Amino acid sequence: MHWKFGTMWLELWLGSLLLIFARFSNAIDAFVGINIPTNLSNLPSPELVVGILRTHHITHVRIFDTNPLLLTALSDSGIEVMITVTNNEVLAIGESPSNAASWINTHVAAFKPATNITAIAVGSEFLSSNPNAATFLVQAMANLHKALVASNLNDEIKVSTPLSMGMISKPFPPSTATFNTSWNSTVYQILDFLKNSSSFYMLNAFPYDSYVQSNGIFPIQYAFFQPLPVVRQIVDPNTLFHYESMLDAMVDATYYSIAACNFSPIPIIVTETGWPWSGGANETDATVENAETFNNNLVRRVLGGSGPPSQPAMLLNSYIYEMFDDEMKPGYGVFFRNGSSVYDLDLGGSSGNFSGGFCVARKGADPASLQGGLNWACGPGQANCTAIQSGQPCYLPNTVMDPAYLPEVQTRVLVGSVHQHLDLWVPQEVCHRHIGFLNPGI
Numbered sequence: 001m002h003w004k005f006g007t008m009w010l011e012l013w014l015g016s017l018l019l020i021f022a023r024f025s026n027a028i029d030a031f032v033g034i035n036i037p038t039n040l041s042n043l044p045s046p047e048l049v050v051g052i053l054r055t056h057h058i059t060h061v062r063i064f065d066t067n068p069l070l071l072t073a074l075s076d077s078g079i080e081v082m083i084t085v086t087n088n089e090v091l092a093i094g095e096s097p098s099n100a101a102s103w104i105n106t107h108v109a110a111f112k113p114a115t116n117i118t119a120i121a122v123g124s125e126f127l128s129s130n131p132n133a134a135t136f137l138v139q140a141m142a143n144l145h146k147a148l149v150a151s152n153l154n155d156e157i158k159v160s161t162p163l164s165m166g167m168i169s170k171p172f173p174p175s176t177a178t179f180n181t182s183w184n185s186t187v188y189q190i191l192d193f194l195k196n197s198s199s200f201y202m203l204n205a206f207p208y209d210s211y212v213q214s215n216g217i218f219p220i221q222y223a224f225f226q227p228l229p230v231v232r233q234i235v236d237p238n239t240l241f242h243y244e245s246m247l248d249a250m251v252d253a254t255y256y257s258i259a260a261c262n263f264s265p266i267p268i269i270v271t272e273t274g275w276p277w278s279g280g281a282n283e284t285d286a287t288v289e290n291a292e293t294f295n296n297n298l299v300r301r302v303l304g305g306s307g308p309p310s311q312p313a314m315l316l317n318s319y320i321y322e323m324f325d326d327e328m329k330p331g332y333g334v335f336f337r338n339g340s341s342v343y344d345l346d347l348g349g350s351s352g353n354f355s356g357g358f359c360v361a362r363k364g365a366d367p368a369s370l371q372g373g374l375n376w377a378c379g380p381g382q383a384n385c386t387a388i389q390s391g392q393p394c395y396l397p398n399t400v401m402d403p404a405y406l407p408e409v410q411t412r413v414l415v416g417s418v419h420q421h422l423d424l425w426v427p428q429e430v431c432h433r434h435i436g437f438l439n440p441g442i
């Protein structure tokens with residue numbers, strides 16, 4: 001079904017505004033983002049991807065490469081973006097500072113400042129698949145950092161490398177965890193780099209895997225951030241910290257491992273975590289209900305604002321794995337490729353009580369972009385577009401793209417995160433309280 005952009009009033013969900021206020025009452029910088037598998041054979045259109053992100057209040061994304069169409073679509077969206085140097089690119093960048101400089105020019109500088117790139121993940125568990133190329137990894141990180149310094153982008157953009165829990169030999173109890181000693185020198189160099197460049201440690205941590213491998217030792221509630229009866233609580237015998245979730249314990253194991261290398265705490269960001277909703281016949285806990293429980297409880301836990309027991313001031317910021325199903329590791333996708341959700345997930349953690357708002361097409365806005373935005377908003381975006389249909393109270397005919405035709409409105413709200421094609425208005429009398437969302441598209 002096609003929707004007429006000439007109806008002029010475009011509904012806007014004010015959730016993002018509420019989110020901004022919610023963030024001040026909570027821990028200001030706590031967030032849960034999402035991984036976007038950009039290396040899919042058929043990634044949904046970048047406009048659809050950005051529309052989904054906005055509908056679900058997603059403020060942080062990590063993409064698995066540097067997909068230029070998506071980076072462009074994310075411009076002026078207010079969404080923070082972590083990009084990835086693919087494992088295949090690490091060697092060349094580690095070998096030559098000029099390769100690093102040209103990578104930064106092509107994949108970063110060309111998109112700044114419109115696209116808010118704030119981090120570069122160098123490889124993806126590179127050490128697990130390339131154990132003999134560790135020196136290239138460390139050198140690639142250093143070369144990229146130098147290139148950022150040369151471009152004066154090093155304050156805004158941090159360089160790090162996602163490491164798996166497999167780097168830690170025995171993660172429980174957390175207080176005695178250490179990195180696998182065969183990685184001593186590599187880990188030391190990585191930590192030294194992170195410390196010197198005020199960056200953070202990127203951790204991929206999947207409670208699902210540990211839960212499955214534990215063969216029933218850990219109750220599923222522990223993986224789900226749910227309270228346990230006193231007799232079943234998970235306690236570190238050395239520190240007597242009570243661990244309320246497996247993710248807390250995994251992150252703490254990493255903090256203790258860093259400390260064992262004689263480094264003061266380096267902030268950890270969980271670059272991948274999640275729960276599959278489908279799996280093999282023997283994966284009985286990979287259900288939609290469990291994936292929904294894990295991810296929504298993760299959001300609640302993280303936005304609650306405290307860190308793990310040993311580092312209560314360090315936020316547990318995390319990126320959910322992942323937005324769409326990936327052929328290589330299927331079953332984790334939170335959204336189908338048509339934009340509908342596999343299960344409910346709201347990363348804003350807000351109550352869903354929005355006052356209605358509308359936005360108005362800016363003079364000179366590209367009609368095709370607006371049409372695309374409307375098609376998305378009134379279709380997969382699930383905005384209630386009834387009111388702007390012909391014969392309905394908010395319908396205005398095609399000719400009124402010009403703001404001069406606007407009825408009197410009392411409040412004008414400009415939201416920085418909304419695409420520049422649109423100015424936003426909140427009419428307080430006309431069409432009050434219609435709730436919807438618009439992705440203006442590009």
Ligand SMILES: *[C@@H]1O[C@H](CO)[C@@H](O)[C@H](O)[C@H]1NC(C)=O
Pocket residue numbers: 078080113116118
């Ligand atoms: C980009 O993100 C950073 C970190 O949250 C923020 O401080 C900055 O204002 C953002 N920049 C833009 C242009 O949105």
Ligand SMILES: *[C@@H]1O[C@H](CO)[C@@H](O)[C@H](O)[C@H]1NC(C)=O
Pocket residue numbers: 131168169170180181182
């Ligand atoms: C440590 O890493 C080495 C090399 O990857 C591996 O063979 C060994 O099993 C690991 N040790 C532990 C305790 O995980």
Ligand SMILES: *[C@@H]1O[C@H](CO)[C@@H](O)[C@H](O)[C@H]1NC(C)=O
Pocket residue numbers: 181182184
């Ligand atoms: C790694 O470091 C630990 C603790 O400092 C030490 O005991 C161990 O021998 C080292 N291993 C290697 C392979 O260097």
Ligand SMILES: *[C@@H]1O[C@H](CO)[C@@H](O)[C@H](O)[C@H]1NC(C)=O
Pocket residue numbers: 189192193196
């Ligand atoms: C980090 O800083 C220390 C002290 O300034 C220096 O010795 C070391 O080489 C630096 N390491 C890296 C990876 O830049």
Ligand SMILES: *[C@@H]1O[C@H](CO)[C@@H](O)[C@H](O)[C@H]1NC(C)=O
Pocket residue numbers: 212280282283
């Ligand atoms: C399911 O079975 C496959 C093949 O036997 C095995 O590789 C996998 O680890 C099993 N998964 C679970 C969750 O037990």
Ligand SMILES: *[C@@H]1O[C@H](CO)[C@@H](O)[C@H](O)[C@H]1NC(C)=O
Pocket residue numbers: 037039040041064124326327328329
């Ligand atoms: C996409 O990249 C991610 C991260 O590097 C990797 O885990 C996944 O296997 C890749 N998928 C495909 C289809 O290449």
Ligand SMILES: *[C@@H]1O[C@H](CO)[C@@H](O)[C@H](O)[C@H]1NC(C)=O
Pocket residue numbers: 336337338339340
């Ligand atoms: C989207 O795709 C899923 C899975 O293929 C399907 O179940 C669902 O009905 C589709 N939704 C829409 C709105 O087409």
Ligand SMILES: *[C@@H]1O[C@H](CO)[C@@H](O)[C@H](O)[C@H]1NC(C)=O
Pocket residue numbers: 351353
């Ligand atoms: C939602 O709005 C209604 C009407 O303004 C109000 O009565 C209700 O308390 C609100 N609910 C929440 C959860 O804020």
Ligand SMILES: *[C@@H]1O[C@H](CO)[C@@H](O)[C@H](O)[C@H]1NC(C)=O
Pocket residue numbers: 384385386387434
């Ligand atoms: C959509 O909005 C119309 C009024 O514009 C309202 O009558 C209708 O109930 C709404 N539909 C839904 C599903 O909220």
